[in-house]
Amino acid sequence: MNTSVEALEGNRVKITVTVDEAAVVAQFKQTYRQLAGQYSIPGFRKGKAPRGVINNVLGKDAVAAQVTDAVVNDSCGRAIDAAEVFPVGKPSFDDDMPLVVDGQAYTYSFELGVTPEVELSGYDAVSFALPAEGATDAEVDAEVGALTAHYVEFVDAAANAKVKEDGFVSMTVAATDAKGERMEALCAEGRQYGLGSGSWPADFDAELVGMKKGEQKQFELEFEGAPVSFDVTVNAVQKKKQLELTDEWVKSTFGLEDVADLRKNISEGIASQKAAVLPRMKEARALEALLERVTDEAPEAMVEGAEQQLVQDFFQQLQRQGLTFDAYLAAQDLTPQQFREDVKKQAADTVKQDLALDAWARHAGIAVTDEDVSAEFARSGAEDPAAVEKSWRDAGQIHLVRQGVLRQKALESVLEGAVITEEQPEGEAEKKPAKKAPAKKAAKKKDADAETGAEKGADEAPAKKPAKKTSAKKADAKDEGAEKAAKAKKKAADKPADESAE
Incomplete structure (x- = not known):
């Protein structure tokens, strides 16, 4: 098979393919065998009808048309691979394509949209800020504060203290409905309550404001659409006292063991979380920096394709989590229109980031070799990587892998030269001096196009796509003490706002 490429306007190319005579002859033989076994022709056993009879029954041109489809389908994808272009959309064929002729080479052509070549506003090293590795004293202090904030005690205020809008009380509540019947669900003795917590309506809180220890008050409120009479006695006005960290x-x-041991475990937990998150954050911020250098708009066709892929991945994830779309929208406080707009913007940004990586690779002279492609299949975890790679080549899907590898190489190049400053916590004005990122191999881009493209072509590709390696190793499990602290923090966080912790 021979292939030639002609550049057209509007990010399109015309690819001309010549399939050699031997391949055409072989396809005719295979097609006639299939037709002979498919149809029962009077006077011949199934599978034994000669070509002439099949031509008379089905029509010679009909057979040639079927062979033509098979030849084009078999060679089109491989021609795209051979042309070393990255397609956008599907090939466009002429309506009057010639039919193949048995015993002759066959030439056809098609047009194809390809990824556009954009230029960046600059190709110097990108710069961005990242949180410091490990845990700072300020971060540990914040975690300790958040943890101990849930462990408080309430003490009685002075006898003449009044209930404030954000205060706390110990109260006894009696409630009756319009018929004078006691409403047990609203009654309580010695209940501790924090005003503003939402456990009771705001009108109920307003009635308590200004009351003192020992005072009793009766009032009527609309509660859940019905009138309710309340009789409230303030047993004590209280204030919250932070427990001493000992x-x-x-x-x-x-x-x-002690406070130092608690701080040590919290520090290790923060460091472990950062170790898992920072590599991805580093990639994301490098891509954001590249995105700012793209001045061209993302092609609509590419944005639509990225949007479809994002939506497909999103609903697959919802299904795995057992969630409904309506439940997700409610949890995120989004409307369907806002969701669509968010997805479209994310798709546009993804496309522009990919085009930025293509531009960086082109400017830096980065190329993808056959060895790079084979290495990608070797990393896939397949039992026979060579056989999987061959099936992809036969299906004309290698350009998907090449594109993903090219962009991954470009991302690694960007990260190797990135200038990274240390991100300061809020309130700290001084910035530490910039430091150059260590020249170690960057983590794999999570959504590398080798994966995305392979998923798009899954219906055509006969084999499983190469699996991408994860870029960040899972941090070692925290020791028993750290787990206890984490569990205690979660337990405390789950307590109602108006109840004190033991």
Whole structure:
């Protein structure tokens, strides 16, 4: 098979393919065998009808048309691979394509949209900020504060203290409906309550404001659409007292040795989380920096394709999690229109980031070799990577892998030269000096086009796509003390706002 490429206007190319005589002859033989076995022709056993009889029954041109389809389908994808272009959309064929002739080479052509070549506003090293590795004292302090904030005690205020809008009370509540019947669900004795927590309506809170210890008050409110009469006695006006962080309290609450041990475990947990997140964050911010250098608009056809893929992946994820689309929208406080707009913007950004990586690769002279492609299949975890690669080549899907590898190489190049500053916590004005990123191999781009493209062509490709390696290793599990602290924090966070922790 021979292939030639002619550049056209509007990011399109014309690819001309010549399939040699031997391939045409072989396809005619295969097609006639299939037709002979498919049809029962009087006077001949199934599968034994000669060509002439088949031509008379089905029509010679009909057979040639079927062979033509088979030849084009078999060679088109491989021609795209051979042309070393990255297609956008499907090939466009002429309506009057000639039919193949048995015993002769066959030439045909088609037009194809290809990824446009954009230029970046600059190709110097990108710069961005990242959180520091490990855990800072400020981060540990914040975590300790958030943890201990849930462990408080309430003490009685002075006898003449009044209930404030955001205060706390111990109260006894009696409630009756319009018929005078007691409503047990609303009654309580010695209940501790924080105003503004939402457990009771705002009108109920307003009635309590200004009351003192021992005072009693009756009032009527609309509660869940019906009138309810309340009789409330303030047993005590209370205030919240933060528990003192001591070695004894840490040991009894978390099972750790002391405060230093608690801080150590929290520090290790923060460092572990950062180790898992920072590689991805580094990639994302490098891509954001590249995106700012793209001045061209993303081609609509590419955006539509990316949008379809994002929506497909999103609903597959919802299905795996057992969620409905309506439940997701409610949880995110989104309307369907806002969701569509968000997806479209994300698709446009994804396309522009990909085109930026293509531009970087072109400017840096980055290329993809057959060895690079084979290495990608070798990393896929397939039992026979060579056989999987051959099936992809036979199906004309190698350009998908090449494109993903090219963009991954470009991303690694960007990361190797990136200038990274240390991101400071809010409130800290001074910035530390910039430091160059270590020249170690960048993590794999999560959504590399080898995966995305392969998924799009899954119906055509006969084999499983190469699996991408994860870029960040899972951090080692925290020790028992850290787990206890984490569990205690979650347990505390789940307590109602108007109840004190033990």
